[in-house]
Amino acid sequence: MEEIKKPLLQIDALCGGYKSFNLQQIGFALDKGDFAGIIGPNGSGKSTLVKMLLGDLKRSSGKMLLEGKELSAMPVRQKAQTIAVVTQHIEDTSMSVLEYVLLGRLPYRELFQFFEKREDVAKAEKYMELTGILKYRDQPLSSLSGGERQLAAMARALTQEPKLLLLDEPTSQLDICHQVQVLDLVRELNCELGLTVLMIIHDLNLASSYCNKLLLLNGGKLHTQGAPEEVLQFSIIEEVYKTVVVTRPNPVTGRPTVFLVPRHQIDKLKKERK
Amino acid sequence: MKVFKLYRVGFLVLLLVLLVAVSVWSLLSGDINISWKQLPYVLQHADSMEYSVLMNLRVPRLLLAFAVGASLSLSGVILQGIYRNPLVEPFTLGISGGASLGVALMIVLGTAFSLGGLLLPVAGFAGAFITIFLVYVLGMGKSAANINRMLLTGVMISFVCSSLLMFLLSISTAEDMHNIIFWTMGSLEQPDGRLIRLMLFGSIGVFLLTHLFAHALNALRLGEDEAIHLGINVKLTIRVLFVLASLLTGLCVSIAGIIGFVGLVIPHVMRKAVGSDYRILLSASFLGGGLFLIVCDVLARTLIAPNELPVGVLTGITGGVLFIILLSRKGSAWKK
Numbered sequence: 001m002e003e004i005k006k007p008l009l010q011i012d013a014l015c016g017g018y019k020s021f022n023l024q025q026i027g028f029a030l031d032k033g034d035f036a037g038i039i040g041p042n043g044s045g046k047s048t049l050v051k052m053l054l055g056d057l058k059r060s061s062g063k064m065l066l067e068g069k070e071l072s073a074m075p076v077r078q079k080a081q082t083i084a085v086v087t088q089h090i091e092d093t094s095m096s097v098l099e100y101v102l103l104g105r106l107p108y109r110e111l112f113q114f115f116e117k118r119e120d121v122a123k124a125e126k127y128m129e130l131t132g133i134l135k136y137r138d139q140p141l142s143s144l145s146g147g148e149r150q151l152a153a154m155a156r157a158l159t160q161e162p163k164l165l166l167l168d169e170p171t172s173q174l175d176i177c178h179q180v181q182v183l184d185l186v187r188e189l190n191c192e193l194g195l196t197v198l199m200i201i202h203d204l205n206l207a208s209s210y211c212n213k214l215l216l217l218n219g220g221k222l223h224t225q226g227a228p229e230e231v232l233q234f235s236i237i238e239e240v241y242k243t244v245v246v247t248r249p250n251p252v253t254g255r256p257t258v259f260l261v262p263r264h265q266i267d268k269l270k271k272e273r274k
Numbered sequence: 275m276k277v278f279k280l281y282r283v284g285f286l287v288l289l290l291v292l293l294v295a296v297s298v299w300s301l302l303s304g305d306i307n308i309s310w311k312q313l314p315y316v317l318q319h320a321d322s323m324e325y326s327v328l329m330n331l332r333v334p335r336l337l338l339a340f341a342v343g344a345s346l347s348l349s350g351v352i353l354q355g356i357y358r359n360p361l362v363e364p365f366t367l368g369i370s371g372g373a374s375l376g377v378a379l380m381i382v383l384g385t386a387f388s389l390g391g392l393l394l395p396v397a398g399f400a401g402a403f404i405t406i407f408l409v410y411v412l413g414m415g416k417s418a419a420n421i422n423r424m425l426l427t428g429v430m431i432s433f434v435c436s437s438l439l440m441f442l443l444s445i446s447t448a449e450d451m452h453n454i455i456f457w458t459m460g461s462l463e464q465p466d467g468r469l470i471r472l473m474l475f476g477s478i479g480v481f482l483l484t485h486l487f488a489h490a491l492n493a494l495r496l497g498e499d500e501a502i503h504l505g506i507n508v509k510l511t512i513r514v515l516f517v518l519a520s521l522l523t524g525l526c527v528s529i530a531g532i533i534g535f536v537g538l539v540i541p542h543v544m545r546k547a548v549g550s551d552y553r554i555l556l557s558a559s560f561l562g563g564g565l566f567l568i569v570c571d572v573l574a575r576t577l578i579a580p581n582e583l584p585v586g587v588l589t590g591i592t593g594g595v596l597f598i599i600l601l602s603r604k605g606s607a608w609k610k
Contacts, residue, residue: 056499080505091496094550103493107505114485114553160504 006068008032008196009164014062017048023220026062030164030198030213035190037207038200039231040217041241046200049217050166053198054085066164080107084157085166090141090149097136097144097152101128104159127158131185147178154182158189165189167199171206179203183210204258208232209250216240232256282548289561293340296565300339300572301332305580338470339462339571339585340564342530343540345477347563349519349526350537351544351555352484355491356512357425363537364523367409367428369402370534371435373527376401378442378454394457395469398528405431406520460531460586462571469529480522481560487511491552533586535593536563542600566593 007029014026023045030036038046051057053064055072064071066082074082084104093100098121105120128134131151136144141152150170157165167186171179187210189195201207207214207228214231216223218240224231234247237258244261302308308316308324316324349364364370380397408431413424443451464470490511493501501508526533544558567585570592574583 054499054503056502076502076507077505080503083503085503087500091500093495095492095495099492099551103496103504106489106493109489111486114488 008034008067009198010063010065010068011053012063012065014049014052014059014064016052016059016061017045017057017220021045021048021220023048023052023059026217026222028215028222028225030196032163032196033190033194034213035187035197035211036199036213036215037211038198038215038217039202039204039207040223044217044240045220046217047168048220050085050168050198050200053166054083055079077107080160082162083164083166084160084162086150086153086157086168086170088168088172090153092142094140094142096138097128097133097141098124098138100141100152101156101159104156107160123161124155124159127155128152130158130189131155146173147175147182150174150178150182151185154185162195164196164198167197167201169200169202171201171203179206186210204232204237205250208255208257209253228256232258234258282551282554285548286554286557286561289558289565293561293565293568296568296572297336297340300336300568301328303572303576304332334464334467334470335462335571336568337474338464338530339568341470341473341477342462342526342533343536343567343570344560344564345473345480345522345526346533346536347540347544347559347566348477348481348484348556349523350563351541351552351559352491352515352519353537354541355494355552356515358494358497359425360542361538362425363535364519364526365532365534365537366425366432367520368405368431368435369520369523370527370532371432371439372401372403372405373398373524374401374454374458374532375435375439375442376404377457377528378439378446381450381453381457382442382446384450392466392469395528398531399524401435402520402524402527405435406517406524410516410520456584457531459584460533460589462530462567462585464529473525473529476522476525477560480518481556483518484515484556485553487515488552488556491515491556495550531586533567533589535589535597536567539593539597540566542597546600 009030011029012027015022015024017023021043026045026049038049040046048057052059053071055076059072066074071079101124102116102120104127105116105123108120125134125137128137131154133144133148133151133155136148136152141149144152150173154170165186170182170186174182183206186197186199190197199211201211211228213226214228215225216231216236223240224236232247233256234245237243237245237247244266246259246261247256248259249255250257298310302310302313304327306324306327308328312324316322316328319325346364350362353362353364353367354360376397376399377394379401380393409424409428413427439454443454446454490501490506490508493504493506494508494511496504498508501511523537540563541555541559544555544562548554548558567589570588571585574585574588577583
């Protein structure tokens, strides 16, 4: 019998959320090595979905399977060895960058282990090198800029050596240089380490450039999912975002690119047609 | 290991050396002055009066001062860690109020001196324990630790307790009133060796236990959610540490009365000195608290000799002044 390849993460009919807002019947699957983006307007449920995956928020029904095992039944420690997250808000702390990154080894700590092992420090340094923050090793995290802190958080998440990396808007506070730097890094990890990535991202064009799979949320429902070419069609985007857009392939990469059309330009066009 | 900066370990060694020095000072000073040249002689002559003063009065008192100071400071640093708030100290949660009320009730009921003098500590501990229980049940709610709610519950219970205490004072006789007030001021004079041993072993036991949670406390510096993402069982950590810190405080209050400010000031000073890595901060606070209370006790005994100041008065004054000086200095924001 042929062995059926199980997806890394499988979400089935996931429901739940807050009193005034609910996710409804979310279902998707990620294979190992996927680089998936969650897109959608503000308040569409992107963060709620990630919180539910992390267990910060309880679902009311549905299934969340990681390698066939139910996520919510997994002990926190084991979960931290499988899923790592970089949240938007990174706490302002006086601990040094190395101490901060080393916290990523906590899920692997033994009960009576008091000091980190040599290999833990080696791993932390390896990922700090990879994210380019090794030079700040002994500086307090609070002295770093927003972009550098984002990279430190990434290094910490990688130090957890997870199978699935969750990113909550990793580029929201960065200029384009750092945006590309961060996402290039994530892509490199995705390709070379086979790390599966699921990220919330607002910028549709960045999503299109980097992701192989997009999940478009709208009002707590999964509106469309698939390759960027399938999801980033002007009719779908206009319907969900209630904005007039034009999509064209990027002249270099060929990936679909979304162009905004401001209201006054539309009015102008309408007038000319008359 | 590389992360453990050498000066931090050096600071612990310094604290230990200071602790030994201060202990010797404490043993030698008092009504009957023993110079330290005399010390070897005194120790070899068990029948001398100096020997009996040393062994029966000063050593127990020294041990109690150390254990109480260390415990209060340790409780403070733990509570600040789980609440992520620099202003929490053992007494903010209403524990002292509950204990005072328990003791006052016993004194007013006139049963205080039965049970071989053990009743007051037992009543104090019961009062503290009931308060902890109330704060825990009312404050925890459904979530792991609703920090603001718990703090407010503690403050409110404090108020209720102190009002009830006022009521008891108003209906009690002059002698009872004196006893209650004297107990509230805190004293390290404790004739019962069993209680001193209990305090000492209790403090060391809790100190060792908290080290199982040092990493969890470090992770909590990033917030509860992040700590969970790092695989920490936050609920369990907060609950166990809260109960340990409260029991330890209850023990202190029931044996030595109310000695304020140690749990607030010492952890703050230690954070400045060694940083907020709990693997070292726990030890630093423990030693520093013991050291501080030994010094305060010696001063309380010697400043206006032959009379004695209540040690709680001294910790309040020195601690408060120290705190204000620290706060008014630049860059004194609490470091998470």
